[in-house]
Amino acid sequence: MSKLFTPIVLREVEIKNRVVMPPMCQYSAATDGMANDWHLAHYVSRAIGGAGLIIMEATAVEARGRITDYDLGIWHDEHIPMLRRIVDNVHRHGAKIGIQAAHAGRKATAGEVTPVAPSPIPFSPDYKTPEELTAPQIKRIVEMFREGAKRAQAAEFDLLEIHGAHGYLINEFLSPAANRRTDGYGSTPKARMRLLKEVIAAVRDVWPEGKPLSVRISAVDHIPGAVELKDTIEIVNNLKDTGVDIWHISSGGIGEEGVGSIYPGYQVPYSERIKSSTGVKTIAVGGITTCELAEEIIANKRADMVALGRELLRNPYWPLYAAKKLGYDMAWPKQYEMAKI
Ligand SMILES: Cc1cc2nc3c(=O)[nH]c(=O)nc-3n(C[C@H](O)[C@H](O)[C@H](O)COP(=O)(O)O)c2cc1C
Known part of the structure; x- marks a missing residue:
């Protein structure tokens, strides 16, 4: 009996299997952050292919927080209708859909604006030197995550994921490699996790009680003296009772070292x-x-869900094939039943 194809319940949301499509930027939005037909086709194909949960790509909570000019946005009410259309169509095919709320921090390259970060240290010599955020500016960013979560609810997403990984703003606060502050948002491990804690609280405040919240985190920085696995375990231990339902475990991105x-x-x-x-x-x-x-990962309880990124880009129907191979009789879309293997 396949464990991969057993459902999982997060709060009041039942997800039909453990296969996740992780957030993957498509760099295909208009420069105003609007989703379009590409996003509709892209996400709905993976729902047709049988993934249990699709997490939409990094979606900026403010225009200045985009990685590129072509990132999706959720900083304006005008973003909601097309996102809602994608959500409705994904639901029609039996999958659940989340959205990754993001701020690129010092790795933002959209427009001509100066990026912001915990400290004025550029990501690399090729990037602009960011402006150091003041405490009131940090509070405003926390509020932007709150407003983004309200819009994600208006678009009827099932799950919200906070992007705390890959060297973007929240990860920059978490990591001593990018955070050299001496105020209440830096200098100690507790202070470095304060932004993430405040974002979780603001989001949880408006995100419905019955819907799950995920945090994506880089478990290790791959930089000597920066975040190691033991530090991430401490972060998760400190924040596990703040309303986070599942932790999405990635790594790297804070420096040019990449992911190892x-x-x-x-x-x-x-x-x-x-x-x-x-x-x-x-x-x-x-x-x-x-x-x-x-x-193996699910059966041996090494994780509760597994995400396949590039594999689902190559093969949107991966879950249908995987189910067959694992001896699970998965329902196929009725339009494709004559092709069922
Ligand atoms: C094209 C592309 C875009 C990505 N965009 C994001 C993103 O928006 N947010 C994020 O957290 N990770 C992003 N990632 C990382 C993936 O979610 C995933 O963690 C990574 O590709 C490793 O998984 P894989 O080996 O299954 O591809 C992206 C990866 C790819 C290939």
């Missing part, structure tokens, strides 16, 4: 350690491409 070596399941050990030492639910991601590995 990539091999099948390269980040699964981080998920496994965080899950076993804190008791939280996790999503494992990174180099997971086979149904055998995905099944």
Whole structure:
């Protein structure tokens, strides 16, 4: 009996299987952050393909927080109708859909604006030197996450994910590699996690009680003296009772070192350690491409869900094939039933 194809319930949301499409920027929005037909086709295809949960790409809570000019946005009410259309169509095919609320911090390159960050340290010599955020400016960004969450609810998303990974704003606050502040948002591990804690509180305040909240986090920085797995375990332990329902365990991105070596399941050990030492639910991601590995991760409780990024870009129908191979009789879209393997 396949464990990968058992449902999971997060708060009041039942997800039909453990297969997640993780957030992946499409860099295909208009410069005003609006979603379009590409996003509709892209996300709905993965719902037709049988993924249980689709998490929409990094979506900026303010225009200045976009990675590029072509990122999706959720900083304006005008973004809501097209997002709602995508959500409705994904639901029609039995999948649940989340959105990743994001702020790119010092890695923002959209427009001519100066990026913002905890400290005025550029990501690399090719990036602009960011402006150091003042405490009132940090509060305004927290409010933008709150407003974004309200709009995500208006668009009827099932789950909201806070992007706390990959060297973007929240990760920059968490990491001593980017955060050199000496005020209440820096200098100690507790102070460095304060922005994430405030964002979680603001989002949870408006995000419906019955809907789950996820946080994506980089488990390790791959930089000597910066965030190591033990530090992330401390972060998760500190924040696990603040209303986060599942932690999406990635790594790297704070520096040019990237994510280290990539091999099948390269980040699964981080998920496994965080899950076993804190008791939280996790999503494992990174180099997971086979149904055998995905099944093993769930069956051995190394994660509660598995995300397949590039594999689902290559093959939107991966879950239909995986179910067949694992001996699970998954319902196919009725239009495709004559092709069922
Ligand atoms: C095209 C592309 C865009 C991505 N955009 C995002 C993003 O918006 N947010 C995010 O947290 N990770 C993003 N990622 C990282 C993926 O979610 C995932 O963690 C990574 O690709 C590793 O998983 P994989 O080996 O299954 O592809 C992106 C990856 C790719 C390939």
